[in-house]
Amino acid sequence: MKKSVLAGLSLVLAVPVFAGEPSTSTPVKPNPGRAVAPVGEAERYAQRCRGRAPNRDVWPQGTMLWGTRRGWDARQEPDERRSVLVSVELAPVRTLAPEMPPLRLEGGRLVASSAASRSLVGTVLRGVSSDGQPVEVAVCGAEPSPGDSELVWYRIEAWNPVAQQWENPCVASNQIPDPRVLAVRGVWDGSGAHQEVAGRFTLACENGVITKCIRWGYKPWASHNGQPLAELHQACTRMARADYCGNGQNHTRQDTAIDMYDRLGVLARTTERSAAWDPERASFEAAWAADGASCLARTRDRRALETVLRECPERFQAGPTVELGQGDRCTMQRTRVSPEAAPLRNRAY
Numbered sequence: 001m002k003k004s005v006l007a008g009l010s011l012v013l014a015v016p017v018f019a020g021e022p023s024t025s026t027p028v029k030p031n032p033g034r035a036v037a038p039v040g041e042a043e044r045y046a047q048r049c050r051g052r053a054p055n056r057d058v059w060p061q062g063t064m065l066w067g068t069r070r071g072w073d074a075r076q077e078p079d080e081r082r083s084v085l086v087s088v089e090l091a092p093v094r095t096l097a098p099e100m101p102p103l104r105l106e107g108g109r110l111v112a113s114s115a116a117s118r119s120l121v122g123t124v125l126r127g128v129s130s131d132g133q134p135v136e137v138a139v140c141g142a143e144p145s146p147g148d149s150e151l152v153w154y155r156i157e158a159w160n161p162v163a164q165q166w167e168n169p170c171v172a173s174n175q176i177p178d179p180r181v182l183a184v185r186g187v188w189d190g191s192g193a194h195q196e197v198a199g200r201f202t203l204a205c206e207n208g209v210i211t212k213c214i215r216w217g218y219k220p221w222a223s224h225n226g227q228p229l230a231e232l233h234q235a236c237t238r239m240a241r242a243d244y245c246g247n248g249q250n251h252t253r254q255d256t257a258i259d260m261y262d263r264l265g266v267l268a269r270t271t272e273r274s275a276a277w278d279p280e281r282a283s284f285e286a287a288w289a290a291d292g293a294s295c296l297a298r299t300r301d302r303r304a305l306e307t308v309l310r311e312c313p314e315r316f317q318a319g320p321t322v323e324l325g326q327g328d329r330c331t332m333q334r335t336r337v338s339p340e341a342a343p344l345r346n347r348a349y
Contacts, residue, residue, distance in 0.1 A: 039164045045094060048157060048166050049122060049140035063241045063250045065192055067179065067208025068169045072162040081190030081248045083130045085158055085169045087200045088137055094124035105201055107150035107221050108214070110139075110183045127158065127203070130190055135159065137203065138166060143180070150219065153180040156203060170205035179206035182214060185221060191248040192241070193291070194234050209240035217266045224264050232262055234290035235344040242285075242300040245312035246292025252300045258285075260346045269326065269347070281349050284328040287342035295322060295330030295339035300348050305332050 069084045070077035091102045100123070103110050110120055120139045127135040141155035155178075157166035170179035181203040186196045188210065204210035213236035214220070220233040237243075239260060241250035259282060261269040270277055285300055286293040296305060296316070309316055315334060322330040322339055333339050 037164065044136075044159065044166075045124065048124065048138035063252050064171060064205075064208045065188060065210060065237065065241065065248070066202070067171055067181075067205025067211060069171055072160050080250065081130065085127050085135050085137065085203065086130050086189070087187040087197070088125045088127040088203055090199050090201060091126070092123050093126045093136065095122070102199070105183055105185050105221075108145075108182055108184070108219065109150070109152045110142075110154070135169075137169075141180075150222070151182065151214075153206075154183065154203065155180055171207050173207055176206055181205050182211050184210055184214070188237075189248075192237060192243055192246065194237075209237045212240060213237055216260070224266050227264050229264075229266070231290050232264065232266065232343050235288040235342070236260070238290070238292050239286070239288040239344055239346050244286065244293040244296060244299070244308050245315055247312065249311070251303065251308070256300055256348060258300075258346050258348045260344060262345070263343045279347075282347040283349075284324075285346050285348045287324065287328070287330065287339045288344040288346070289337070289342050293334070294337050294342040295324075295333035297329055297331050298348075308332070 064080070066083045066086060068086075070079065070082045072084055090104065092100055100112050103112050103120070103125075105111070112120060112123075120142060123139045125137045125139070127137045129135055136159040138157045138159075139154055140157055143153040143155070145151035145153060156168070156170075158169040159165075160167045168178060170181065172179060184202045184204050186194050187200055187202055188194050202210065204214075213233050216236065218229050218233040218236045220230040222229050238246060239258075242252040243250055257277065259270045259277060259279075261267050271279055273279060284297045286296045288294065292315075296308065299305060299308065305318070309318070309332070316332050317335055318332050322333055324330065324340060324345070328345060330339050
């Protein structure tokens with residue numbers, strides 16, 4: 001059955017469920033001007049997965065790919081393509097159970113054996129940041145998604161080398177003060193490109209578009225009517241951030257309403273007016289492929305189309321209007337690419 005979805009780019013997709021009663025202690029905020037004494041290994045591992053009050057500090061929001069912090073210190077990192085955690089190894093560094101084998105992904109679940117995923121709590125994994133620095137990641141909770149046996153929400157902490165303490169690496173919001181993660185196969189780089197890397201996967205935070213696109217129906221490990229959804233999921237990550245050039249740069253603003261619909265019929269175009277969406281106010285924006293936009297009619301942040309041409313001059317060309325059907329028309333299209341073949345389209349106000 002076809003269904004439609006309206007997506008605000010910072011829309012809350014789930015209400016978090018706390019794994020345990022948090023303590024009333026407040027996390028120590030790192031001071032860039034003051035060094036913190038290193039913590040020994042035994043003490044470091046003993047501190048993992050302790051209850052902490054949700055941290056409501058304001059971090060750079062924007063529209064995020066991974067949904068993670070860009071840096072560990074208190075200063076705002078201007079480059080949105082940086083992250084404190086971009087991928088994780090399947091082989092555990094430290095476990096509660098002796099001789100735990102390497103993990104594997106089954107759909108959206110991390111599995112070590114036939115035991116339930118809750119047995120992974122306390123496991124420490126080896127991750128890496130966007131600048132190649134190693135990051136230790138502790139699995140602190142596993143919450144099966146209600147009504148979806150393929151998904152498990154994980155609560156994680158990463159070791160902050162600046163503050164010398166375990167912290168949630170995900171960007172928080174007022175609606176989701178303690179974001180969770182989904183385990184997703186493969187890794188994404190700063191340009192937003194996805195690739196399969198043996199032995200590595202992504203822990204994608206709740207406020208990032210990798211996870212949002214899964215929640216919207218595009219599970220990269222699944223199929224729809226016999227057609228795999230991996231390409232649609234990747235196209236969705238480009239669309240959600242308005243990454244026209246496929247270079248990792250977003251062209252959107254917070255709380256922008258969009259309507260998406262795809263060639264496979266997972267999501268259908270919204271035609272009826274509601275309190276959340278008025279089709280009469282919306283206009284066609286772009287058609288999307290895994291590596292960015294295939295054609296455009298407008299930009300989401302209302303900048304002139306010429307700004308996109310200047311950003312990636314070899315990618316697009318202005319030309320005659322291309323009719324895609326259902327009133328969707330492109331005025332700028334990808335060089336040597338058929339926009340009709342794009343798996344995903346969207347409309348916006």
